[in-house]
Amino acid sequence: MGLERTAKQRLSGTTGSDAARHGAAAACSIPCNVCGSTQVRKVADLDRDGRPLRTVMCEHCGLVWTDPRPGAEEIRRFYTHDYRSAYKGAAEPKRKHVLRETRRAIARFRRVEPLLFSGARVLDVGAGAGFFPHVLQSRGFEVLGIEPNQGYCEWGTANFGVKVRNGTLQDFDFAGEPFDLITLNHVLEHLPDPAEALVRLRSWLAPGGLLVVEVPNVESEFHAPAKRFHIGHLYNFNPDNLLRLARALGLERRDLILQPVTGHINVVLAVTQPEDAGSDRRLPASAKRVGEALRRHSGLRHYASPATHLRTLAKWAGYVGERVRVAGGLPARQIADREISEALGPAVR
Numbered sequence: 001m002g003l004e005r006t007a008k009q010r011l012s013g014t015t016g017s018d019a020a021r022h023g024a025a026a027a028c029s030i031p032c033n034v035c036g037s038t039q040v041r042k043v044a045d046l047d048r049d050g051r052p053l054r055t056v057m058c059e060h061c062g063l064v065w066t067d068p069r070p071g072a073e074e075i076r077r078f079y080t081h082d083y084r085s086a087y088k089g090a091a092e093p094k095r096k097h098v099l100r101e102t103r104r105a106i107a108r109f110r111r112v113e114p115l116l117f118s119g120a121r122v123l124d125v126g127a128g129a130g131f132f133p134h135v136l137q138s139r140g141f142e143v144l145g146i147e148p149n150q151g152y153c154e155w156g157t158a159n160f161g162v163k164v165r166n167g168t169l170q171d172f173d174f175a176g177e178p179f180d181l182i183t184l185n186h187v188l189e190h191l192p193d194p195a196e197a198l199v200r201l202r203s204w205l206a207p208g209g210l211l212v213v214e215v216p217n218v219e220s221e222f223h224a225p226a227k228r229f230h231i232g233h234l235y236n237f238n239p240d241n242l243l244r245l246a247r248a249l250g251l252e253r254r255d256l257i258l259q260p261v262t263g264h265i266n267v268v269l270a271v272t273q274p275e276d277a278g279s280d281r282r283l284p285a286s287a288k289r290v291g292e293a294l295r296r297h298s299g300l301r302h303y304a305s306p307a308t309h310l311r312t313l314a315k316w317a318g319y320v321g322e323r324v325r326v327a328g329g330l331p332a333r334q335i336a337d338r339e340i341s342e343a344l345g346p347a348v349r
Contacts, residue, residue, distance in 0.1 A: 028067045032058040033195050033235060034245045035281035040067070043294050048227040055229045055236075061244065061283040062290035064218050064236035066229075072192050075234075076168060079148040079190070092155045093129050095326045095335060102336040105131040106343045108185060109139065111266065115210055116141060120180040123204065126187035127164045130156025131336065137162055138340050140348035144179075146172060159332050169197055178206035186264075189215045189233045198249050202271060211251060211269040215242065219293040220263030222311075224302045239265050240286035248281055250274035261311070 026042040040056035043064060047053035057064045069075075093101065109132070116122070120141055124132050127145025129152040136143040137160075145164035147153040153166040165172070169191070182201055191197045201211055218228075218236035229236070242265060243253055251269040259266055302308055326335060341347070 026056055028056050030065065030067050030069070032061060032063050033065070033193065034058065034063045034241045034248075035061045035283070037061070037282070041291070044229050046226075046229075048223075048230040050226075051231070053229055053231060057287070057290060057294070058241075059287055061241045061281060062218075062238055062287035063241045064290065064294075066231075066234050069192075069234060075192055076148070079168070080150060092151055093332065095330075095332065096322050098131075098332045098335045099322055099326050099339065101129070101131040102135070102339045103343075105135045106340060108132055108183070109135045109344070112181060112183065112212055115181055115212070115268065117180070121178075121206070123174065123179040123182045125169065125182065125184045125201070126190075127156065127162075128152050130160045130162040130164045132183070132185070133162040133164060134160040134336060135340055135344075138337075138347040139344065160336070169200055174204040178204055178209060180206050180209045181212065182209070183212045185214045186216070188213055189235045189237065192234060194235055195245060195249060198246060198251060202250055205271055209271070210254065212266070213242070213246075213269065214259075214264055214266040217258065217263045217265045218290055221293075221297045221302065222262045224308075225294075225297050225299050237265065238286060238290055239267075240283050240289075242267065244281055244283055244286075247272075248275045248279055 026040050028038050028040045031038050032040075035058065037058050037060040039059045041059060042054065043057045044055040045052065054067060055064060056067045070078075118140075122133075122136055122141055122143040124136075124143060124145040127133055127147045128149075130145055130147075133143045133145045133156070143162070145156070145162060146167055146169070147156070147164050148166070148168045150166050153164050156162050156164045182204060184201075188194050188197065198211075205211060215237050216233070217238060219238045239256060239258070243256070246252070246267070246269050250272055252272040253267060254270045255268040257266050258264070330338070337347070
């Protein structure tokens with residue numbers, strides 16, 4: 001794919017010996033999105049598939065990002081046409097993905113249900129094939145999704161009847177029709193400018209509205225070290241630098257949890273007064289902790305842990321259970337509706 005080719009071209013000067021000097025001071029072409037620093041350390045040369053991908057860490061706040069990377073237009077084309085096929089192996093959800101994504105959407109709904117009220121308007125950014133909007137719609141809520149991938153967007157509209165508009169954040173302006181709840185589930189880390197995205201989303205919130213963001217946690221030891229970074233994740237946060245960025249832009253923490261097993265960061269944010277542009281956003285303790293976490297989580301440590309192998313066994317058992325659950329050739333909509341009904345009760349009319 002074009003995105004991968006560009007990454008290889010821009011990394012043509014890196015070598016295996018560079019990787020051996022893990023943590024050496026490095027140059028960067030993109031200032032830190034949290035604190036604006038250009039003082040970084042290189043933390044990886046390869047992505048999770050062994051392809052060239054130079055990844056650096058800010059020495060002042062611990063944010064980790066891909067540097068250099070393709071331009072905004074190339075990233076846009078990747079997510080519009082190639083992303084879903086690259087990660088799911090199909091241009092539209094397979095039946096096992098319908099089951100899996102519906103279950104994840106139900107778990108997301110349970111997380112945000114206490115934040116909702118009758119008549120609440122919800123926006124789901126990065127809605128994919130519309131699984132989360134479909135769950136919300138089944139509970140009687142008005143929900144709109146936006147999704148850059150055209151194929152998934154069309155599939156969700158056709159199969160679930162949900163309102164999912166095709167495009168990126170930059171294609172829309174909802175300032176005149178604000179939302180009571182906006183959700184981004186594993187989206188912020190894919191965006192070329194998370195700060196700009198949060199400012200835009202803040203402007204779309206109704207008075208008292210909330211923003212729910214979930215991203216991977218760069219400090220988590222869930223994934224093997226060699227599987228930590230990949231071409232789709234432009235940024236890698238920890239709880240401290242994610243909250244620091246949000247607070248500087250006028251979004252304050254209402255709640256934060258680390259998801260069981262994965263350690264993913266799930267934070268609920270409310271509107272507050274933005275800080276002055278010159279505010280100090282450095283987090284030296286966070287940078288130290290991220291650096292130590294990346295060094296500590298070695299391949300030997302990961303694969304010597306019994307938890308790693310227990311998770312693998314549980315994952316394969318889950319795959320078997322999925323095959324049984326989707327056997328019989330049920331259409332996608334019926335698979336999803338069965339899961340929703342059994343978990344949450346009959347649809348609200």
